[in-house]
Amino acid sequence: MSAPLIWILLPFLAGALILFFLPEKYSSIAGGTLAALLSLAALIFPIDTALLIGSLSIKISASVAFFGRSFVLTAADGALLSMIYGVAAFWLICAYALDFEKRFAALSLMIVALLTASIAVEPFLYASLLLEMAAMLAVPLLVPVYQKAGRGVVRFLVYQTLAMPFILFSGWALAGVEANPGDFGATLQSGAMLGLGFAFLFGVFPFYNWIPLLLEEVSPYVVGFLLWSLTAFTTIFALGFLDRYAWISASPQISSAIVFSGTVMVVSGGVFASMQKHIGRMMGYAAILETGLIVLAMGLRSPRVVDVIFLLLIPRGLELVVWAFALSIIKRQAYSLRLSEVRGLARKYPLAVSALIAAHLSVTGFPLLAGFPSRLALWQELAGYSLTVSFWVFLGVFGLLVAATRALAVFVMADENASWGINESWAQIIMLSLGVAGLFAIGIFPQILQPLLADLPALFLHLGR
């Protein structure tokens, strides 16, 4: 048995089986259980190392050949796979608590499998093809067959598709630059192509307009899942580029451009979030801000870049799932999610509202919450880099804090006579409590992430060394 078959082919086939054969009510729980088992397996069974169980020797081989190329998952990928499938399991089990259609369980498993393939494929450049396939698979997830496609979905598809040619071309051009490092023109061209490709993938300003549009048009839970999964794998792909072509991160001009893009995302995300009258769009801008922080960290040329980025990525999964889950519960009461419609809902859905605010505050880096340790590490790096950039980042984060305050004020703005009551289901209460507990646990005891973080730098040969 080889690792790519277990962590790529198996979930992909399971997704297809769920879609065509499994009854609706078991789909999310079956998908969640499989993802949890895959996460545990990645944690327990080391890849490419013989494991002796009694007289039985098991070895999961690292690679599988496919059409002349190979898919490789090494021992270093174990922690990453565990993290990815662990968070995916949480998304799927929360979907069960929301009574989601089986489309979500099936397609989300297939998307995670394709995205996992993107980190396994050799040469790693081909990952952009797999990212595009995952984006196309997300379209039926975003648009139910009875709903007309909105502008957000079309823009999402266009931007993700435009990214692929740029990245494939830039990979080819970068190989030329490596062979002739003195050619400034070629360096500039390949750098520009690479930058544009990742700008489309990450949704760098101004290519992120599909995110708030989607959050108005379709289920916030599905969009949240995509914002988590696509950004996480794009980040790993981008880190692969920085690792493979060390001169990119060594170049002060390119680093400055990356920092500038990240800062613009942080500032615009925070400022726009503070001006929204729609709590779904607020989540979209918060996700943009957080992606901006990741982009910013990539440009800092710090030896701790891998640690900081994964410290940002792991809580992001939890924050987004809690936020999107709470938003989906509220959406059943206030369909449009406009501030005027969610007024006073804290008394009807106290747990969902508390979880939503906790996730929102966590993204701002509020102390004791999951986002705090990563923000602290990032602030430390930023302070040494530039106080001007630090000021702009502070402004963006402050904007997000204003948005959280506004949302909280509207949620608690109920009539005096309105009674308190818990309208969430038991399954929803359990998942919300687990999510919020997780946010506090990571915030108060960040060392619980250490077993995962310790192995992740081994994914890269040069980065952070």
Place this chain on the structure above:
Amino acid sequence: MIVEIISWIAVGAILLASATILTSRDWRMSLGALALQYLAAFWLIIRHLPFVMGSAKLIAGWMVVAVLGMTRLGLSNADEESEPFSMLRGRWFQFALIGIAAFVAAGSTARIEAVIPGLGLQVIAGSLLLIGIGVAHLGVSSNLLHTILGLLTMLTGFEIIYSAIESSILVVGLLAIINLGLGLVGSYLLLAGSTPPEIEEEQ
């Protein structure tokens, strides 16, 4: 020599087909032009890739045309999304865009051939034309079918030039899947909203 002449004819066919896709408001005409575009692209692709791999791209392309055509055939004419009139949909503006794309392609082809020798002038010209007109299409149209056609046009242009620098079977296969996937996604999006939600009946 004859190969060169046919290649230039293919470039001409590409210009004609992509211009028709951009300007035509009849979906039958647009899809017919897309089929012609794939045929011309096939000729340029097999200048660098083996015939079998080029055929895979051609067949995938024609399957996309078939999928989109069958979907569109099943939709009523009332569904033909009438885009609000704007200058961007004006015939002259579209011809100006085609002209710009053609001039850019004509101006850049020789320069790119000088930087990356061996690609072939026709391959570069055909590719740049498709990328330019495809991107222009994405910029001016909000109609779903036209957006998908714009993406497919841009992608075909990319495939022509990429086939000259990368001949991996996996890449050819994945690009064919992406083409087909775009066709299927386009078909799904065209159908979405045309059927009422299922209502479970208690028996």
